[in-house]
Amino acid sequence: MQKISPKAIKVWRIREGIVAAVDLLIAVAALILSLYVWDWFPWWISLALFIIFIYIVLVHVWLLPMLKYKYFRFRVSEDEIRIHQGIFFKERHAVPLFRVQNIDTTVGPLMKRYGLKGVTLKTSAERIHIPELESDEADAIRNEIRKLINENTRRTL
Amino acid sequence: MYSPQKLHPIAYLGSVVNGIKNLWIPLIIVLFNSRETLLSGDISMKYILIVGGIFILAIVLFGGMDFLNKYRTRFWIEDGKFIYKDGVITNHEKELDIGRIQSIDFSEPIFHRLFGAVKLEVITPGEGIKIDTMKKSQAKSLQDILYDEKSYLEDTVEIGAYSEWPRAEAETDSREDTGFDTLYHMDGKSLLLMSMTSGALGTFLALIFGFLNLIGANFLIERYFEYFEGAIRNLALAMGLAIGSFIIVGYAIGILILTVKYYGYTLKMKHDDLVVEYGLLEKKHQSVNINRVQNIIIKDSIIRRMIGYYSLSVTITSDSLDSEDIDGTVELLPFIKKDRLYGIVDHIFPNYHVEVPGKKVPFRGYRRYFQIVTFLLLVITSLVQYFWFDYAWIAGLVLMLVFVASGIYSAYNSGYAIRDDEINLMTAGFFKRSHYVIKHEKLIEAEWVFNPFLHRAKLGIITLVTAAGMLGSRATIKFIDRKDIEEIWQWAERGHPDAEDITEGD
Numbered sequence A: 001m002q003k004i005s006p007k008a009i010k011v012w013r014i015r016e017g018i019v020a021a022v023d024l025l026i027a028v029a030a031l032i033l034s035l036y037v038w039d040w041f042p043w044w045i046s047l048a049l050f051i052i053f054i055y056i057v058l059v060h061v062w063l064l065p066m067l068k069y070k071y072f073r074f075r076v077s078e079d080e081i082r083i084h085q086g087i088f089f090k091e092r093h094a095v096p097l098f099r100v101q102n103i104d105t106t107v108g109p110l111m112k113r114y115g116l117k118g119v120t121l122k123t124s125a126e127r128i129h130i131p132e133l134e135s136d137e138a139d140a141i142r143n144e145i146r147k148l149i150n151e152n153t154r155r156t157l
Numbered sequence B: 001m002y003s004p005q006k007l008h009p010i011a012y013l014g015s016v017v018n019g020i021k022n023l024w025i026p027l028i029i030v031l032f033n034s035r036e037t038l039l040s041g042d043i044s045m046k047y048i049l050i051v052g053g054i055f056i057l058a059i060v061l062f063g064g065m066d067f068l069n070k071y072r073t074r075f076w077i078e079d080g081k082f083i084y085k086d087g088v089i090t091n092h093e094k095e096l097d098i099g100r101i102q103s104i105d106f107s108e109p110i111f112h113r114l115f116g117a118v119k120l121e122v123i124t125p126g127e128g129i130k131i132d133t134m135k136k137s138q139a140k141s142l143q144d145i146l147y148d149e150k151s152y153l154e155d156t157v158e159i160g161a162y163s164e165w166p167r168a169e170a171e172t173d174s175r176e177d178t179g180f181d182t183l184y185h186m187d188g189k190s191l192l193l194m195s196m197t198s199g200a201l202g203t204f205l206a207l208i209f210g211f212l213n214l215i216g217a218n219f220l221i222e223r224y225f226e227y228f229e230g231a232i233r234n235l236a237l238a239m240g241l242a243i244g245s246f247i248i249v250g251y252a253i254g255i256l257i258l259t260v261k262y263y264g265y266t267l268k269m270k271h272d273d274l275v276v277e278y279g280l281l282e283k284k285h286q287s288v289n290i291n292r293v294q295n296i297i298i299k300d301s302i303i304r305r306m307i308g309y310y311s312l313s314v315t316i317t318s319d320s321l322d323s324e325d326i327d328g329t330v331e332l333l334p335f336i337k338k339d340r341l342y343g344i345v346d347h348i349f350p351n352y353h354v355e356v357p358g359k360k361v362p363f364r365g366y367r368r369y370f371q372i373v374t375f376l377l378l379v380i381t382s383l384v385q386y387f388w389f390d391y392a393w394i395a396g397l398v399l400m401l402v403f404v405a406s407g408i409y410s411a412y413n414s415g416y417a418i419r420d421d422e423i424n425l426m427t428a429g430f431f432k433r434s435h436y437v438i439k440h441e442k443l444i445e446a447e448w449v450f451n452p453f454l455h456r457a458k459l460g461i462i463t464l465v466t467a468a469g470m471l472g473s474r475a476t477i478k479f480i481d482r483k484d485i486e487e488i489w490q491w492a493e494r495g496h497p498d499a500e501d502i503t504e505g506d
Helices: A007-037 A044-071 A109-113 A135-156 B010-022 B024-033 B035-040 B045-072 B110-114 B136-161 B165-174 B188-197 B200-215 B219-231 B235-261 B302-307 B338-348 B363-369 B371-387 B392-413 B452-456 B482-492
Strands: A073-076 A080-085 A090-096 A102-106 A116-122 A127-134 B074-078 B081-086 B092-097 B103-108 B117-123 B128-135 B181-185 B266-270 B273-278 B283-289 B295-301 B309-315 B329-337 B415-419 B422-429 B432-439 B443-450 B459-466 B473-481
Touching: A007 A044, A007 A109, A007 A116, A007 A127, A044 A080, A073 A135, A080 A127, A090 B482, A102 A135, A109 A116, A116 A135, A127 A135, B010 B024, B010 B045, B010 B128, B024 B035, B024 B045, B045 B081, B074 B128, B074 B136, B081 B128, B103 B110, B103 B136, B110 B117, B117 B136, B128 B136, B181 B338, B188 B235, B188 B302, B188 B309, B188 B329, B200 B235, B219 B235, B273 B329, B283 B329, B295 B302, B295 B338, B295 B473, B302 B309, B309 B338, B329 B338, B363 B371, B363 B392, B363 B459, B363 B473, B371 B392, B392 B422, B415 B473, B415 B482, B422 B473, B432 B459, B432 B473, B443 B482, B452 B459, B459 B482, B473 B482
Parallel strands: none
Antiparallel strands: A073 A080, A080 A090, A090 B443, A102 A116, A116 A127, B074 B081, B081 B092, B103 B117, B103 B283, B117 B128, B181 B266, B266 B273, B273 B283, B295 B309, B295 B432, B309 B329, B415 B422, B422 B432, B443 B459, B459 B473
């Protein structure tokens, strides 16, 4: 079984960090508003936002990326692709390759900076997402899957 | 049909109605905001003219586009393709390959029937075409042509591709080329039985409460109870009578609704197409191509199982967004005797070997079918009991028993059976069983889920996904032994037994 790029942890952390920062900003804004501007604005809103901020930092920034990385595995074999994921609820997916209809790759600005790429496989009903692979690896996987699909479909036709 | 056809003239009326429908919400907002002016009594003529004028203009604008669009709509058949063309400013043209058509639906809502109009929906794996109002004569000839072209195309392919000509000839002889082969026609008795066992009361309740909510007439319900309280002194008796008569009347009306809906249910077969027709007021006509069927589902509920009646559905796939039933399930036989059902399945799908799977859930899995829901019920009941109502525990206990029984029923009936390239999955939920029959080549995904508790108990949940509509049809068996899960898993990825231990850890 293959793992995704270890840089993924960093990318996920930065991504969640941005969310946390925005939340903190709103919390501070709410605090200022309640203290100095609007009398009717309850002070506990900023407290709640601050608690949410701490939760995001602890769980989504610190804990989850580590575990998500640790428990994500995938493998492209000759005729199927397998994915194992899940921290508490473990999920294992197996998708026959000949059912794959298209393969998309996604690159966000953050992912681009770290040279990462995500691959999404679409079947007629499901979509399978392999996040944050090294760019060249993602391309290799995509090409490999494409090749395998082509071979398989040619054989059956 | 081979020359471009226009829509039924009544379609234009529909576009006016649509225009009004689109403006319904803005109209209400405007009326609500100007309620003081309206209620004060002195509305100037100018005001009415301006507001009315704006709305008529909007209706003409919105409806008019639709109107023009309908005026410019054409559809015809050409060279093995069904072509649909519309558009006012930009022209759209859709081409459906007739050989790829999975399903053809005609329906005649009561409004359409008054004018001899028909709704049509054609579905292929990718696109679909929906024509809202066409003439019945057009629909008839279109249907004939579509079926004939299809069989013609298939025949030519068959003869050319692999079968030798004597065999092809023999086959055409045995087939009734002239028309449809009726497989099943529901008689009055079955119809009535079906209506009685298919949640008729639920249908009625949903309808009546939906309606009452819509017009905001909840006070009617209070009045109803008050009437009984006034008529009979004893409060408990009055309530009992009120509820009892409500249930009886509701049940009867529900039965009536379902009977009207499924009146004259017929399943026919022509070449590779199955056709379903039913309805007294709104006539429905739906066809499914056998070769495009993704899986077979046989359903029953505990009551129907006792009297030996099952229902049969199949799923087809489509990416068409404007399809009404997005889940891609087509009901072929809503209510039929068990043995006849299996006979018909054998006849329609000779390549499927349908077998009822035995029970596979180990005893340690049983409690997992009801533990969470009973726990939730316990919490809710105790809260209600403590804060509001002294007799809540009675209702709680009854509900809990029902859910425990349903859980045990589900656990007892869930199972699977593998035979060559086919898997039979029996899943159950709340006294209803669904028997999925899936061929290996139709499988899209296998999904195996467990958490640490299940892991320790060596149990797991497995889902097999086949294509259906946009989302796929998922058949899930819960809490079976890991060995069984591995067997299904191996079957799903057959040919490549994978003994590698995949437990996590570095």
